[in-house]
Amino acid sequence: xxxxxxxxxxxxxxxxxxxxxxxxxxxxxxxxxxxxPNNYPLFSTTYAEQVDVELATxxxxxxxRRLQWxxxxxxxxxxFYCFALYAVWQLIKRSARKHAVSLILLWIASLVFHPxxxxxxxxxxxxxxxxxxxDATTHAVLLHTAKGFEQILMLNxxxxxxxxxxVHIYLVILVYQRHTLLPRWVIGVSPVLLSAVIYFVSVxxxxxxxxxxxxxxxxxxxxxxxMTLYIYVSQQIRHQRLDFNQTTNx
Numbered sequence: 001x002x003x004x005x006x007x008x009x010x011x012x013x014x015x016x017x018x019x020x021x022x023x024x025x026x027x028x029x030x031x032x033x034x035x036x037p038n039n040y041p042l043f044s045t046t047y048a049e050q051v052d053v054e055l056a057t058x059x060x061x062x063x064x065r066r067l068q069w070x071x072x073x074x075x076x077x078x079x080f081y082c083f084a085l086y087a088v089w090q091l092i093k094r095s096a097r098k099h100a101v102s103l104i105l106l107w108i109a110s111l112v113f114h115p116x117x118x119x120x121x122x123x124x125x126x127x128x129x130x131x132x133x134x135d136a137t138t139h140a141v142l143l144h145t146a147k148g149f150e151q152i153l154m155l156n157x158x159x160x161x162x163x164x165x166x167v168h169i170y171l172v173i174l175v176y177q178r179h180t181l182l183p184r185w186v187i188g189v190s191p192v193l194l195s196a197v198i199y200f201v202s203v204x205x206x207x208x209x210x211x212x213x214x215x216x217x218x219x220x221x222x223x224x225x226x227m228t229l230y231i232y233v234s235q236q237i238r239h240q241r242l243d244f245n246q247t248t249n250x
Contacts, residue, residue, distance in 0.1 A: 059125030
């Protein structure tokens with residue numbers, strides 16, 4: 001290990017903070033709307049049996065520029081998440097290296113599905129806005145196209161979030177079994193657990209806060225998770241309780 005490894009680990013954790021913040025902002029810009037579907041009778045009444053009414057009306061009030069920024073600010077920050085995995089690798093003990101390999105590979109698999117599972121909302125929002133703005137003679141074709149977009153979006157979104165949930169459950173097990181350099185209390189900031197807490201808090205809030213916070217539940221949980229790891233590891237390094245330049249951590 002190089003003499004700068006402590007610094008690299010901290011930068012890696014900081015990278016996770018930046019990525020999760022960008023994805024939270026992206027979610028807010030892309031789907032953070034408080035919409036009453038009844039304001040759009042074309043979807044809530046006319047085509048109610050052909051579309052997911054809530055999803056079809058969700059982004060109708062968003063400008064194209066806002067939706068584009070929402071899609072891109074998350075996707076272009078994906079390399080920050082990739083670099084954040086370096087710290088995860090370092091935080092797993094050498095004696096549990098096979099688990100580290102499995103965990104990182106699962107994490108990468110999740111990241112592969114993230115871009116389309118996020119940016120796909122932009123395309124779906126734009127096509128439903130096109131249906132809203134065009135003559136009824138074009139709606140059948142556009143609705144059929146929107147259905148295909150929605151299927152691809154949901155498939156990628158569920159794979160991205162489903163695999164990532166498995167990753168964090170796996171990490172919780174490793175922390176509990178002391179295969180990492182992290183204390184067991186870190187389990188309390190696992191994004192899987194925090195997501196449930198944030199969601200239940202959000203439903204108690206008035207609009208538009210409910211929609212703003214509810215739009216980015218998992219990424220907000222990720223932000224708290226990476227921030228907690230950064231603070232903990234930085235303190236441990238500062239007090240010389242952890243030194244990633246030394247093999248004794250392993």
